[in-house]
Amino acid sequence: MNVLALDPAYIGGFGLDEALILIVKVVAAFAMLMVAVMLMIWFERKLIGDMQNRIGPALAGPWGILQTMADGIKLFFKEDLVPARSDRFVFKLAPYLSLVPAFLVFTVVPVGGNFTTGDGTVSWWGNTTYLQVADPHIGILLVLAMSSMAVYGVMLAGWSSGSKYPLLGSVRASAQMVSYEAALGLSLAAVLLQSGSLSTHDIVADQSGYDWNLWVTGIVPFVVFLIAVTAELNRPPFDMVEAEQELVGGFHTEYSSIRFALFFLAEFMNVITMSAIIVTLFLGGPDGPILVEGVDWLWGIIWFFLKLMVFLFVFVWLRATLPRLRYDQLMDMGWKVLIPLSLGWLLFLGALSIGRDRGWSEAVVIVVSVAALATGGLVLRTAVRAGRAQRQADEAGETADRATQGGGRR
Amino acid sequence: MEIAVFAVCAAIVIGGALGVIVTRHPVHAALSLVATLFGIAVLFLTLDAQFLAAVQVIVYAGAIVVLFLFVIMLLGVDRVENLRTEPLGGQRPLAAGIGVAVLVLALLFTIAASSGGFGGDTVATGRPAAVAPEFDSCTAVPKALEGSGAAVACDGPEPISNIRQVAWWVFTDYVWAFQLTGLLLTVAVVGAVVLARQRGGADDETGEPVPDPAPEAVG
Numbered sequence: 001m002n003v004l005a006l007d008p009a010y011i012g013g014f015g016l017d018e019a020l021i022l023i024v025k026v027v028a029a030f031a032m033l034m035v036a037v038m039l040m041i042w043f044e045r046k047l048i049g050d051m052q053n054r055i056g057p058a059l060a061g062p063w064g065i066l067q068t069m070a071d072g073i074k075l076f077f078k079e080d081l082v083p084a085r086s087d088r089f090v091f092k093l094a095p096y097l098s099l100v101p102a103f104l105v106f107t108v109v110p111v112g113g114n115f116t117t118g119d120g121t122v123s124w125w126g127n128t129t130y131l132q133v134a135d136p137h138i139g140i141l142l143v144l145a146m147s148s149m150a151v152y153g154v155m156l157a158g159w160s161s162g163s164k165y166p167l168l169g170s171v172r173a174s175a176q177m178v179s180y181e182a183a184l185g186l187s188l189a190a191v192l193l194q195s196g197s198l199s200t201h202d203i204v205a206d207q208s209g210y211d212w213n214l215w216v217t218g219i220v221p222f223v224v225f226l227i228a229v230t231a232e233l234n235r236p237p238f239d240m241v242e243a244e245q246e247l248v249g250g251f252h253t254e255y256s257s258i259r260f261a262l263f264f265l266a267e268f269m270n271v272i273t274m275s276a277i278i279v280t281l282f283l284g285g286p287d288g289p290i291l292v293e294g295v296d297w298l299w300g301i302i303w304f305f306l307k308l309m310v311f312l313f314v315f316v317w318l319r320a321t322l323p324r325l326r327y328d329q330l331m332d333m334g335w336k337v338l339i340p341l342s343l344g345w346l347l348f349l350g351a352l353s354i355g356r357d358r359g360w361s362e363a364v365v366i367v368v369s370v371a372a373l374a375t376g377g378l379v380l381r382t383a384v385r386a387g388r389a390q391r392q393a394d395e396a397g398e399t400a401d402r403a404t405q406g407g408g409r410r
Numbered sequence: 411m412e413i414a415v416f417a418v419c420a421a422i423v424i425g426g427a428l429g430v431i432v433t434r435h436p437v438h439a440a441l442s443l444v445a446t447l448f449g450i451a452v453l454f455l456t457l458d459a460q461f462l463a464a465v466q467v468i469v470y471a472g473a474i475v476v477l478f479l480f481v482i483m484l485l486g487v488d489r490v491e492n493l494r495t496e497p498l499g500g501q502r503p504l505a506a507g508i509g510v511a512v513l514v515l516a517l518l519f520t521i522a523a524s525s526g527g528f529g530g531d532t533v534a535t536g537r538p539a540a541v542a543p544e545f546d547s548c549t550a551v552p553k554a555l556e557g558s559g560a561a562v563a564c565d566g567p568e569p570i571s572n573i574r575q576v577a578w579w580v581f582t583d584y585v586w587a588f589q590l591t592g593l594l595l596t597v598a599v600v601g602a603v604v605l606a607r608q609r610g611g612a613d614d615e616t617g618e619p620v621p622d623p624a625p626e627a628v629g
Contacts, residue, residue, distance in 0.1 A: 137572065137573060138460045138463070138464040141464035141465075142464065144464075144468050144472075145467040145468045145471075148471070148476070149472060152444070155476065155479060155480075155483075159437065167483065171484060174483075198573060
C-alpha cells in the first residue's frame with residue numbers, strides 16, 4: 001500500500017485490521033463532513049441573520065437547527081429538470097465533479113492526535129495510526145490537485161446548461177479560479193519551505209509547540225492564502241461566478257432539485273475543507289495545550305475544531321460585511337498584487353533560510369533581500385503604471401481617431 | 411493488486427485516448443483527454459512516482475485542459491465539425507501511414523531495449539544505471555554526500571520518498587535543463603502577451619495612417 005503511504009498502521013502489511021481501520025476512518029470522515037455541512041449552512045444563515053439584524057431560520061427544530069434538513073428533503077422531492085438545450089451527459093456529471101474533490105481534500109487533514117507532547121499517533125486496539133484518512137507523500141499537492149479539479153464542476157455546469165447566464169458565470173469562474181490558483185500555490189510554497197515536507201502530518205508535526213506557520217513564515221503567506229482561498233471558493237466578496245444581480249444564479253442557474261443541492265453541498269463542504277487546510281497549514285492543526293492528561297488525543301480534536309470554527313466564522317463574516325469586487329479589480333488583485341507579493345515573500349524566506357544554512361549574518365541578508373525585493377516591486381509598479389497609461393492613451397487615441405475619421409467621411 | 415490497478419488504468423487511458431479522437435464534440439474530446447491524464451497519473455502512482463502523479467493532475471488536467479475548455483467556450487467552437495471536407499488532399503492516408511510507422515518503430519525499440527538489445531545496462535533516460543548514486547533510504551540524499559549539510563535528518567517511519575529524489579536531480583544534474591525550460595516558458599508567455607497586445611492595436615489598421623487620414627477620403 002505504497003499509495004496510501006506514510007501512516008504507520010500500514011507498515012506491517014495490509015490485513016483485516018488495517019482494512020477495518022481504513023473503513024472506519026472513511027465512514028467517520030464522511031459522516032463528520034456531512035453533519036458539519038448541515039450545521040455550517042445553518043450557522044451561516046443564522047449568523048448572517050444576526051449581522052443583518054433579523055432572526056434567520058427559527059422554525060425547524062430548536063433555534064432552527066434542522067432547517068438544512070428540511071431544505072434537503074424539500075430539494076430531494078422537487079422535480080428534476082434537465083434543460084432541452086443542455087448537453088445531458090455533462091449536465092448530469094458536473095455536480096459530482098464539484099462534490100468529489102471537496103470530499104477528497106478532507107482526507108489529508110489531520111483532525112486530531114497529540115502533537116504537543118507526542119508524535120501525533122493514536123493507538124486503536126494495538127494498531128498505531130494517524131487521525132487522518134490518508135497521509136500520502138504528496139500530501140498538500142493533493143489539495144492543489146483537487147482544487148484545480150473543482151474548476152471542472154463549475155465550468156462544465158455552466159457550459160452544459162446551454163444557456164447564456166450560466167455560460168458567463170462559468171467563464172468567469174474558470175478564469176478566476178485558474179488565476180488565484182497561482183497565488184494559492186505560491187503562498188503554500190512558503191509553508192513547504194518551512195516544514196521541508198509535503199505530507200500534512202509532517203507539516204503539523206513541524207509546527208508543534210506553537211511554532212505555527214502563521215508567525216514562523218511571517219503573516220504574509222497566511223493573508224495571501226486566505227484571500228486566494230476565498231476567491232478559489234467563489235465566496236463573497238469574490239462571488240462574481242454567481243453574482244445574483246448580474247447573472248441570475250451563475251453557473252447553477254439551470255440546476256434544480258437534488259443536482260442543485262449537490263452544488264450547494266459541495267460549496268459548503270469546500271468552505272469547511274479549506275478552513276481545515278488553513279488550520280493545518282498555518283495554525284498547527286490539532287496543536288494546543290493538553291489540559292487533562294489521559295485523554296490527550298481528545299484535546300487535539302477539540303483544538304482543531306475550535307480553530308476550524310474561527311475560520312468558518314471569518315468566511316461568514318466576510319460575506320456579511322464586504323461588497324462584491326468588480327471583475328477587473330479581482331483580476332488586478334490576483335495578478336498584480338497577490339502573485340508578486342507571495343512570490344517576493346517566498347524568495348525572501350528562501351534567502352533567509354540559505355543565509356542561515358551558510359551562516360551569513362542575518363541582518364545583512366535581510367537588508368539585501370529587502371532592498372532587492374523593493375527594487376523589484378518598484379519596477380513592477382512602474383511597469384503596471386506605464387502599461388495603464390499607455391492603454392488609456394491608446395483608448396483616448398482610438399476615440400479621437402474615430403471622431404476625425406467620421407468627420408472626414410462626411 | 412498492481413495488475414488490477416494497471417488493467418483498470420490502462421483501460422481508462424486507452425478509452426480516453428480513443429474518446430479524444432472519436433467523439434465529434436470538442437468538449438467531450440477534452441473531457442476524454444482529462445480521463446486519459448488521470449489514468450496516467452494513477453499509473454505514475456503505481457510506479458511510486460507520487461510527485462509526477464500530482465504534477466500531472468495539477469498541470470495537465472488542472473490547468474492545460476481547463477484552458478482548452480476555456481478557449482472552446484469563449485470562441486464558441488463547440489459545434490460538430492464537418493468531417494467531409496478535407497483541406498489538404500491525401501492528408502488522411504499519409505497521417506495513417508506515418509502513425510502506423512511510428513507505432514511500429516516505437517514497439518520495436520521498446521522490445522529491443524527491454525530484451526537488452528542496446529547494450530543492456532542503460533535505463534530509460536539513457537543514463538548508465540551504475541552512475542546513479544545509491545540513495546539513503548531515509549534522507550533520499552546520495553550516500554556520498556551525507557554529512558555535507560545536504561542531508562536532511564528524518565525520524566519516524568517515513569520510507570524513501572520520491573519527491574526528494576526528484577528535487578535532488580532537478581537541482582543538481584538537470585539544473586540547466588530545468589532552468590532553460592523555465593526560460594522557454596517565460597519567453598512563450600512574453601511572446602503571447604506581445605501578440606495579444608498587437609492584436610489589440612490592430613484595430614487601428616482600419617484607420618492605419620493615424621497622423622494624416624488619407625486625403626482622398628477627405629475629398
